[in-house]
Amino acid sequence: MTPLHWKLVVDSRDAATLAEFWAAALGYVVEDPSRLVERLLAAGQLPPDAVTERAGRRTFRGFAAVRHPDDPFDEVSGVGAGRRLLFQDVPEPKTVKNRLHLDVHAQAGGRDALVARLEALGATRVREHDQGPAGHWWVLRDPEGNEFCAT
Structure with missing residues (x-):
């Protein structure tokens, strides 16, 4: 059997802030999906209210991920293909x-x-x-x- 690709998903109140904490704690990199966001916005495939700005870059509202700096990642989407944590905002505490x-x-x-x-x-x-x-x-x-x- 071929090993499966996976990520750990963590519910959050503020995905971007939690991603920054864990990136610093683990020595990981906060993923940068800005190129993908820009492309999706330009193609009308992503509504503007699904986007926010963080550190001068456009990113998905309510989502942020961190990846190991040595692991491969997709150049266009910024999504890691290895050790990765995804934070997603949820309404409940x-x-x-x-x-x-x-x-x-x-x-x-x-x-x-x-x-x-x-x-x-x-x-x-x-x-x-x-x-x-x-x-x-x-x-x-x-x-x-x-x-x-x-x-």
């Missing part, structure tokens, strides 16, 4: 614990520095877990309250 979360791994001995850097980007510490040789990690929340772990 987050109300319960995530059923799926990311674990962000530090370099050996660098967990405290990683947690401090994530906090500086807008993450919040929730609780620390120390299970001795079995593992030591922090549960954090991103700026919209989504839980993740830093190990």
Whole structure:
């Protein structure tokens, strides 16, 4: 069987802001769909109210994605073809614990520095877990309250 292409989709209140947080947290790149947006607008295939501007570029309203900087991507659409997170705005707020979360791994001995850097980007510490040789990690929340772990 050929491996499937996939992305992790995260519901959000502000897709662009959450994408910027995760791009900075992971060392990823915020995708730039501006060439595709311009082409779709010019062809009348995208209504103007489906577009917004961010950092001087036109982008899809309510959607933003980040990709690993070394992975391939489509030059026209800006869409990554590898490790990728897509954020999509939804009307309802987050109300319960995530059923799926990311674990962000530090370099050996660098967990405290990683947690401090994530906090500086807008993450919040929730609780620390120390299970001795079995593992030591922090549960954090991103700026919209989504839980993740830093190990």
